[in-house]
Amino acid sequence: MYIYKVGVVGAGTMGAQIAQVISFAGVPVVLTDVNEVAVQQGVDTVRKIYQVRVDKGKMTSEQLEEKMLLITGAPRLDQLRDVDLVIEAVPENLELKQQVFRELQTQCSSGTIFASNTSALSISALGASSNRAHKMIGFHFFNPAYAMPLVEIIPGLVTDPQTVDDMVGFAESIRKVPIVVKECAGFLVNRLLMVYLNETVFCLQEHAASHEHIDQDMVAFGMPMGPFTLLDTIGLDISLEVARILHQSYGPRMVPAMLLEKLVQNGRCGVKAGRGFYEYGGTTNGELEQLIQEGVNETQQHGTKWTIARPLLAMINEAATVLQETVASARDIDLAMVAGIGFPTEKEGPLHYADDIGIDQVLRELEEMKSNLGIRFWPAPLLRRMVDAGLTGRKTGHGFFTY
Ligand SMILES: NC(=O)c1ccc[n+]([C@@H]2O[C@H](COP(=O)([O-])OP(=O)(O)OC[C@H]3O[C@@H](n4cnc5c(N)ncnc54)[C@H](O)[C@@H]3O)[C@@H](O)[C@H]2O)c1
Structure with missing residues (x-):
């Protein structure tokens, strides 16, 4: 399905940035908010983001005005009747979001995709409160959306595969890097x-x-x-x-x-x-x-030793757990951490970094930290299976990746 027009509900920090990203790709956006002042502030924020580009010589003032023509500020949801996709960006509260989607289903056509920018709430729970769980999906941008390339796409338990495909295509069309993530707390x-x-x-x-x-x-x-x-x-x-x-x-x-x-x-x-x-x-x-x-x-816990391995191995261990739960592929986990939080590009992500250290070494250090620092360092079972199988990373040519 091609997305010709998008509605963004909630014109705060994220809603305004999302509207800018979409309009920048040439797609018309209706930006709405329950608060009329917030609508105007949201539109002003979009203009400011473009103005920075003009000031840096990345676009002309004429191009700025052309982009702004794609943004319509609207204080009411009834202006979302003809949108193909709604992205909800109201505060992180399940009841509030469910209420917004219930209202939206009375306004939008039955084919409209409902997406939420939620950081942590269950997409399945949002879907369950509407009459179109099959068209409900997580579409999670990172702040600032105009600079961060990643978008996590999170299908709920009953989301249509077609909706997932449509949103992957849409993310690419607005020049973002989409990663499809299985629903879990905190996503990926x-x-x-x-x-x-x-x-x-x-x-x-x-x-x-x-x-x-x-x-x-x-x-x-x-x-x-x-x-x-x-x-x-x-x-x-x-x-x-x-x-x-x-x-x-x-x-x-x-x-x-x-x-x-x-x-x-x-x-x-x-x-x-x-x-x-x-x-x-x-x-x-x-x-x-x-x-x-x-x-x-x-x-009564003090005087422990600081090494960068502590936070990094904690992340690697969780990445191995996420992989073992099939939340995302090894490639997507690494891509998401580079594009989403700026994990150093040359290290290619936590799983490539683990392969560089050696999975046997990672396992040894986690065991040591588990003894000295606590069970939060309990190694993911996948790591031990990899070591037993001789998949110890770059040095053997096989680890999370093949070299
Ligand atoms: N701020 C971040 O860094 C960030 C990053 C990624 C995701 N998110 C997620 O994005 C969502 C929005 O966060 P934010 O930081 O932009 O919030 P925000 O508070 O800046 O903006 C929320 C906007 O929603 C409006 N609103 C409230 N109720 C509404 C309703 N019933 N209908 C329409 N509009 C309504 C408010 O008036 C406000 O303008 C949250 O789910 C948050 O978890 C935030």
Whole structure:
């Protein structure tokens, strides 16, 4: 099915960016919001994103105006009657999203595909509340959508294969890299990212190294920014919410680091709050150090060793688990981590990196960490099977990939 016109519901941070990406590819977009002011702000945001391109000489002012003609701001859902696809980007709340889709089904034609930009909610649960579960699908952009190439496509349990194909084609037509992911909590990228971020918080909480030191080491490894800078940017409250959803689904190996909870309880929610792991534009009052000390006293876990292997092996182990659950292929897992979070391109993703280290070495180190740091490092059974089968990575020509 060719998508000629798209509706975006929710003109906030993501909705406006998504509308810009789609219009940039030449497809008309109706941008709606429950709040009329938000509609105008959303349209203004689209214009600002284009203006940056004009200022950089990447497009002309005339081209900007042509693109803006493709955007219609609309305060009511009835302007979505003739769209082929609706992308919902309202706040992350299941009841609210279900309500929006129920309203949409009274407005849109029966052929319209319903997509949600949800970061973590169940697509099957969204589908179950509408009369078109077969046309409901997750279509998850990354922030900022105009810069991040990845889109995760998540079919629910009863989503039509044709809907999946249509959305893969649409993602490619708007110049994104689509990865189809089996539905699971956190989907693919947030699941792997959160395990990695959470481990760095454990390292800080246990006095293994300072947050500045850890950030520097991970940037030196090739990550686009350090984990604490990233956590502050995402927002510690949002990160904790994701960590809790993952913990609820996957159990003890995903327990959120206590320090993350302590920072949120103390209003240190990151850049937007003016303080998180770092202080923004103010003086340091030693509160972070005090919270770390409290954590040390409560957990009695301190003085552990910092190495970049801790967060990286946590991510690799989760990637192996995801592969074993057939959530995505090895190629897609690596592609998603490079395109979605900026895992260093030359290392080609966590599974290629594991092949470089050697799967036998990965398994040995995970076993050691399991003994010293806890069961969250319990190695994915697939790793042991690979070692037993002699699939130990690049050195033997066979690991997650064939060389
Ligand atoms: N912000 C991110 O970095 C990010 C990244 C990826 C995915 N997401 C997901 O995208 C979705 C939107 O997040 P956001 O950060 O853009 O939120 P936001 O709060 O910036 O924007 C949400 C918008 O939805 C509008 N809205 C609320 N109820 C509505 C309704 N009933 N009908 C129409 N509009 C309504 C609000 O007025 C607001 O303008 C969430 O599901 C979030 O998890 C966010």
